[in-house]
Amino acid sequence: MKGNSLISIEDLTRDDILEILERAAEFEKNPNQDLLKGKVAGVLFFEPSTRTRLSFETAINRLGGKVVGFADAKITSATKGETLKDTIKMVDNYVDFIVMRHHIEGAARYASEIAKHPVINAGDGANQHPSQTMLDLYSIKKTQGTLENLNIVMVGDLKYGRTVHSLLQAMRHFNPTFHFVAPNFLKMPDQYKRYLEVAGIPYYEHTELTTDVINEADILYMTRVQKERFSDPLEYERVKDVYILKNSMLANSKDTMKVLHPLPRVNEISTDVDENPKAYYFEQAHNGLFAREAIIAKVLGL
Amino acid sequence: MTGKKELQVSAIENGTVIDRIPSNKLFTVISILGLDNTDLTMTFGMNLNSNALGNKAIIKLWDKYLADEEINKLALVSKDIKINIIKNYEVVEKKVVSLPESINGIVRCVNPKCVTNCEGVSTRFNVVSKEPIAIQCCYCEKIFEEKRIEII
Ligand SMILES: [Zn+2]
Numbered sequence: 001m002k003g004n005s006l007i008s009i010e011d012l013t014r015d016d017i018l019e020i021l022e023r024a025a026e027f028e029k030n031p032n033q034d035l036l037k038g039k040v041a042g043v044l045f046f047e048p049s050t051r052t053r054l055s056f057e058t059a060i061n062r063l064g065g066k067v068v069g070f071a072d073a074k075i076t077s078a079t080k081g082e083t084l085k086d087t088i089k090m091v092d093n094y095v096d097f098i099v100m101r102h103h104i105e106g107a108a109r110y111a112s113e114i115a116k117h118p119v120i121n122a123g124d125g126a127n128q129h130p131s132q133t134m135l136d137l138y139s140i141k142k143t144q145g146t147l148e149n150l151n152i153v154m155v156g157d158l159k160y161g162r163t164v165h166s167l168l169q170a171m172r173h174f175n176p177t178f179h180f181v182a183p184n185f186l187k188m189p190d191q192y193k194r195y196l197e198v199a200g201i202p203y204y205e206h207t208e209l210t211t212d213v214i215n216e217a218d219i220l221y222m223t224r225v226q227k228e229r230f231s232d233p234l235e236y237e238r239v240k241d242v243y244i245l246k247n248s249m250l251a252n253s254k255d256t257m258k259v260l261h262p263l264p265r266v267n268e269i270s271t272d273v274d275e276n277p278k279a280y281y282f283e284q285a286h287n288g289l290f291a292r293e294a295i296i297a298k299v300l301g302l
Numbered sequence: 303m304t305g306k307k308e309l310q311v312s313a314i315e316n317g318t319v320i321d322r323i324p325s326n327k328l329f330t331v332i333s334i335l336g337l338d339n340t341d342l343t344m345t346f347g348m349n350l351n352s353n354a355l356g357n358k359a360i361i362k363l364w365d366k367y368l369a370d371e372e373i374n375k376l377a378l379v380s381k382d383i384k385i386n387i388i389k390n391y392e393v394v395e396k397k398v399v400s401l402p403e404s405i406n407g408i409v410r411c412v413n414p415k416c417v418t419n420c421e422g423v424s425t426r427f428n429v430v431s432k433e434p435i436a437i438q439c440c441y442c443e444k445i446f447e448e449k450r451i452e453i454i
Contacts, residue, residue, distance in 0.1 A: 083422075104421070105443075106441025191445045
């Protein structure tokens with residue numbers, strides 16, 4: 001890992017990733033450990049995200065630490081024109097580490113250069129969200145028994161969806177095969193396709209979610225197609241139903257296949273899938289707690 | 303006849319000649335090297351004929367030798383730029399420009415949502431590919447190919 005902060009999944013080596021996943025498995029067996037006793041975390045959400053913030057704050061509390069911070073920049077001096085730099089310098093004086101989310105891309109990297117204490121990126125705009133990626137990896141390893149040689153199908157908004165980009169980057173260490181299912185204007189950006197080509201990782205692109213593709217999958221990673229991405233509402237109406245996963249489509253999929261989704265979902269996974277044992281998205285979200293406990297332990301060297 | 307054209311930019315006794323600059327990039331080179339802000343003696347010419355390049359520009363710096371890391375910044379302008387080290391009116395060394403591993407401060411990140419465009423942070427890029435040129439912003443992690451590189 002570069003330095004003590006976790007800003008990007010690209011900061012982690014293959015060994016770092018495996019070490020964090022092993023640690024997360026220990027936290028799953030015993031989530032309450034007093035590692036952060038006497039320590040204070042600055043949890044700074046310049047952009048609100050209740051789901052991610054509660055997961056981090058729960059992780060900190062279960063490790064025996066205390067939390068200061070804010071849930072929305074509207075209630076801090078950040079909106080009174082205080083620079084990010086000044087806010088980080090101030091908080092850095094009070095705390096032992098910082099968890100931050102910001103809509104500006106690169107904000108967490110910049111904060112990590114200013115702060116003396118470790119910074120964990122809880123999302124910087126469309127760029128990175130490494131704790132989401134770690135919980136995705138943990139979910140994949142837990143359900144498949146390995147991260148190696150898996151067939152991963154990614155569906156939905158592959159252009160703006162940072163979770164799929166980071167997952168792709170992390171999986172490069174483990175010899176995967178990718179299938180990308182997206183409408184043409186939301187397809188995987190060239191930057192990431194070139195990344196895979198350089199790494200010698202095969203990928204296939206599709207515009208339709210067919211049972212042929214699903215039946216090959218070890219992991220079916222669904223994402224939201226967000227209405228606000230579309231300039232033409234009719235185009236959204238036409239496209240949104242192409243990517244609805246229904247339970248019947250899973251009939252001939254692999255027994256060990258799991259459906260993942262970063263949540264919250266809108267309508268892209270029909271509720272009849274929820275009862276299928278292949279639906280894993282609720283457990284996946286729960287795994288976020290253990291992944292985040294492991295990340296905190298890693299950046300603090302505990 | 304190029305020899306006669308060369309004489310339009312007078313010879314120097316000791317110093318550095320930056321040759322084969324694309325004519326429309328002369329001022330970019332001056333700005334990258336900060337030559338507009340020095341008390342160095344220099345002469346330059348542009349729209350000179352060059353068999354290889356069509357029109358080229360040239361800069362001659364008197365009694366000044368550039369560090370390799372300065373020279374290598376010019377690879378962003380053109381890989382054809384050549385550096386001649388002059389001592390006693392003779393070319394004693396020729397250098398080619400080669401892209402460095404990282405580029406600090408001279409390139410703008412064209413991602414409007416990048417922290418370098420929002421919080422006054424100076425830019426830093428890693429060179430992820432030299433041929434073709436591709437650089438990655440150390441902050442927003444976007445990768446830009448040569449045609450999208452904007453020099454500040
Ligand atoms: Zn940038």
